[in-house]
Amino acid sequence: MATEKITPPVNLYVLVLFGLILLSLQLMSSAMQESSQLSAMYSWLLLFNALGSVVLLILVGANIYSLVQHTKRREAGSRLTTRMVSLFVVLALAPAVIVFYFSMQFLHQGIDSWFNVEIDRAMEDALELSQASLDQRMRWHLKQTQQLTEKLEESSENQVTLEIENLRELSGASEMTLFSRQGRIIASSSINPGDILPSLPDEHIWLQLRQNGLYVAIAPVHEEELMVRVIVTVKAQESQYLQALYPVPVRIADLADSVEFAFVRYQEMNYLRNSLKMSFSLALSLVLLMSLLAAIWVAFISVRNITAPVKALVKGTQAVASGHYDQQLPVIAQDDLGFLVESFNDMTHRIAQARDETRKAGFEVENQRAYLETILANLTAGVISFDAVYKIRTANQAAYRIFHVHVNQFIGRTLLELVESYSELAESLKSIQRLLEQADDIWQQRIAFLGPNGRQELLCRGTPLFSQEGLRVGAVVVFDDVTDLIQAQKNAAWGEVARRLAHEIKNPLTPIQLSAERLQHKLADKLESADAAILQRSTRTIVQQVEAMKEMVDDFSEYAKPSKKQTVDIDLPCLVKEVLALYALKSGVRFKADYETGLSMINGDPVSIRQVLHNLIKNALEAIGAYGLVELSVRGVRKNNTDFVEIALYDDGPGIKEEQIEKIFEPYVTTKAKGTGLGLAIVKKIIEEHGGAIWIDTNRKVGAGFIIQLPACNSEQL
Amino acid sequence: MVFIMRVSGRSKRFRSIFYNTLLMCLLPFFCYADQFAAEVTQAEIKLQGQSYVFSTNIVYNLSEKANDALQNGVPLFWNLQVKLQQQRKFIWNKTLLDAEIRYRIQYHALLNMYRVINEGNGDVYNFSTLSAALDLMSVVIDIPLMVRNELDPKKHYLCAVKVNFDRDALPLPLRPIAYIDPQWYLSSDWTLWPLKK
Structure with a gap:
């Protein structure tokens, strides 16, 4: 069992960086x-923090830019990332801004509350009090020093040297010095015997002294001590100055210093009030900005990590939708999304397996179908399958060969839709359509139509197809071209008849004829003239009938034997002209011939074709009698993508009765008193043996008309 | 190798706007950066006996904000820096001396006077006027720097002096402003001259 490891959405580096930011802010x-x-x-x-903010801002900006670009490109997961980041930013920003706003309010109000007019005044009053106290002390020390000068005025310089020590001790000064006007030290006394050189006034003090005659001021000595410097003029013969330095008591100095410190501190704070506000605001803003930017940046990273499996899933789904079933996604984490990714991988694996199996099965089916198609294509019988609404679904090559029509072009169409295009097949197609719709079982029918190679006879067998539920789902029709078979059967039958006639009838005819002639020869002289005449008529009749029977048998023989003996290319107009030339001298009959130029040749036996023409012209001449018109035309026609040469022969005789039209080409069918009825049968046999067709033009209302179509030699055959 | 960068019209326009904006923002700094800077009007290092002594005159220009801060009790600090470097041809100069005099000026409200303290030796000077206090800081006379033997007569030396206003010594809330406000740019530039031996 695999151990589940929960990984945090952000990596260690981000956490370290976040810690550094917090440390910097702290x-x-x-x-x-x-x-x-x-x-x-x-x-x-x-x-450093400002730079950190800028870096974070750049990072966040780069992430936003990248996200916008991905969203524009409608990349997988970009909109989810946008929504999650927006939500995160709003959730983080709203409370942070509220807290920031109120913090700023509290901060400003708090700083402002440190300062007010009362404190201002109190501080100033305290300072003024300190200054007043020191001023009073200065004035007191001035007065004291001035009193001391009165004592010195009466003393000589030598006495002053001695007395100044007493005066200093008496006044409590720390140092007392008597200067001449030029600044020469006349006498000096200090509380510290080690101080040899007294504290000398600087230029500013001298200037003030010369202007005012006295000087009093408090000056700081060292760091925390205050000293009152008093210099007054001693009224003597020569002007002298007495300087006394009075130390300010430590307590007073401390208090004054404390007051001054507090005042200065307060004044400084008051002065820095706005700077302080700005400084705190800046720091707070920086903290907020860095926190927010860091949070947004981490949000980007987290959301990217969270949406990574979703993105992968979307891409994987798109790949599966486009047919790439081998899609396997990496399982980043063992969480819910990881489980989803695993399920997706499992699903695609199964789909891929199913696809492979289906493909394999499809291949097998396709192989089977191809095998069946090969078999069907190589069948001599035409096979056409129909769907439930009798539209053609499939047709094999044999169907094309039989019908001479590209049946594949009509896949999806019904047979009735083909009637208009193929009028010669109209009746057959209608018949088949009717059977398809009506037959509930296997049916069989022979149909005949005039194909490009003449009359064709088909044996159709149809089988309706039913589903397992018993619903009609289509039908299959198998066509066998039995034209040749039937023709062969007919030929064989008539050949047998002819052979029998020749064998059984023709053979006895000669002895009959010879016997009749012998009877005539032997008995003619022995009989009475009347009897002899009867005998002669009878024997003549016998001989004539025997001759007629011989002719009939010969005709049968002629009919039975194959007509296409030696085939050559025939220029049909030339042949027709040659035949017509034999009849041109016949008086009372007009021949009207029309020949199309540039006709193709036909391939056939010229003797047979000549016989056909003779038979038809003879029939016409016999029909019209002594006077009449025989029209003959030769032209090229194209049917079913095949070129034919058509001979049309018309006469203006009595014509053919309708009931005879169907059987006119069968043996022993004739409208004439004389004749065997084999003429047209032989014509039809010859034409059909040449791959052509002959039929009666029923559209002709006057006389009779025969149309012969013989296949023309095409260039390939030539 | 020459690289030719093709810049689109839009990019050029953007750059033009960017640089103009930057110039507009920085223009006040360029204009006022030196207005309140201290100025070293005279500086000299001369041989006095066996020692080299340093003298200088400096003019301090306090801006309104600096003056205001001083009046409100904010102490201001300047460092007078003196450097003596040995000039070298192929490598950087060698610093032989880097001395500093640190002045602190502060206003005392109680006594209404200005106090100048030399932070180096602890000397305290009190003045009733600001100009007098600044005068003290302005003049430096004959401060011994080093003995004669420490310098090689064959080598060349460079002297440098600068007055540096210590903005980091300002109260903390003032510091960010002091770094961006030209009124707090009170330091002088370096003044350089060759040492006369």
């Missing part, structure tokens, strides 16, 4: 404390 926050050691690095930390 350092910046710490640096904002004045007392912090990081305070000196505040600017750098600020810059």
Whole structure:
């Protein structure tokens, strides 16, 4: 069993980067404390965080740009990613902005609350109080020093040197010095005996001293001590200045310093109020910006990781939809989506298996079908299958050979739709269609039609097809061209008749004839003239009838033997002209011939064709009698993609009765008193043996008309 | 090898807008960057006895904001930097001396005076006027830098002096502003001159 490992949506590097961002923000926050050691690095930390924000902004911008491009290209999963990221941003942004807004409000209000007019005034009053206190002290020390000068005015320089020590101790000054007007030290006393050189006034003090005659000021000494410097003029013969330095008591100095510190601090804070607000706002904004940008960036990464399997699934589904069933997706995580991906992989695997099996089965079916088609194509019988509504579904090559029609062109059409295009097949097609619709069992019918090679006779066998539920789902019709078979049967039958006639009838005829002639010869002289005349008539009749019977037997023999003996290419118009030339001298009969130029030759036995023409012209002449018109035309026609040479022969005789039309070409059918009735049968036999056809033109209302069509030699045959 | 980059019209227009905008943003900095900068008007390192001593005159120009901050108790710091470098032909100069005098000026509200402190030696000077306080910082006279033997007479030396306003010593809320506001650009440029031996 595979162990399931749950992987976080973001990798370790992102977490480390996120930690660094938080650390940087924390350092910046710490640096904002004045007392912090990081305070000196505040600017750098600020810059670092600002740069971090810019980097994050670029990352987020690049992700947004990439997402927009993917969405524009309608890539798989882009819209889901957009929705998820948008949702995440909105969810993260809304509370963050609200918190930021109120934090800013609290921050500004909090800073503003540090300062107010009362505190301002109190601080200023405190400072003023300190200054007033120090001023009072200065004035008191000035007055004290001025009183001391009165004592010094009465003393000489030598006495001053001694007395100044007493005066200093008396006044409490830390140092007392007497200067001449030029700044020469006359006498000096200090509380610290180590201080040899007294504190000397600077130029500014001298300037003020010369202008005002006195100087009093508090000056800081060292860091935290204050000293009151008083310089007054001593009224003596030569102007002198007494400088006394009074230390401000430590307590007062501390208090003053404390007040000043507080005042300065307050004043500084008040001055920095706006900067402070801006600084805190900047830091807060930076924190918010970095947090949000980092969150959005992590959101992009997370959503990308989450939607990666979905994207892969969409792409996989598209691939499956386009027929690539071998699609296998990598299983990134063992979560719900991972389970989905595994299921998808399982599904595609099974589909691929099913596809392979179906394909294999299809191949087998196709092979079987091809095998059957090969068999069907090589069958001599035509096979046409029909669907439930009797539209042609399939047809084999033999069907084409039989009908001389590309039946494949009519797949999906009914037989009735072909009637208009193939009028010669009209009756046959209608008959077959009727049988297809009506027959519930195997049916069989012989149909005949005039094909390009003449009359064709077909034996059709139809089988209706039923589904397992018993519904009619179509039919199959098998055609066998039995023209040759029937013709062969006929020929064989008539040949047998002729042979029998020759054998059984013709043989006795000669002895009969000879016997009759012998009777005539032997008895003619012995009988009375009347009897002799009777004998002569009888024997003559016998001889004549025997001759007639011989002719009849010869005709049968002629009919039975094959007509196509020596075939050559025949120029039919020339042949017709030659035959007509034999009848041209016949008085009272007009011949009207019409020949088309440029006709193709036909292939046949010229003797047989000549006999056909003789037979037909003889028939016409016998029909019209002494006077009449015989029209004859030779022209080329094209039927069923085959070229024919057509001979049409018309007379203006009495014509043929309708009941005789169907049987006129059968042996022993004649309308004449004389004749064997084999003439037209022989004509038809010869024409059919030449692959042609002959029929009576029933459209002709005057006289009789025969139309013969013989296949023309095509160039390939030539 | 020459690379020819074909730039589309749209890209050119975008670049033009970008650079114009950048120039407009930076123009105030270029104009005012030196307006309040300190200026070294005179500087000299000369041999006095066996020692080299340094003297300089500096003019400090306090901006309105700097003055305002000072009046409100914000201490301001300047570092007077002096460098002496040995000039070398093929590699970078060698720094022999990098001295610094750090001044701090602060206003005392209680006594209404300005205090200047030399952070190096701890000397404290009090002045009743700002100009007097700045005058103290402006003049440096004969500060010994190094003894004569430390320099090779055959080599060439370069002197440099600069007054650097320490913005990082400002109160923290002022620092970001001090980095972007030209009124806080109070440092001078480097002044360079060859050492006369």
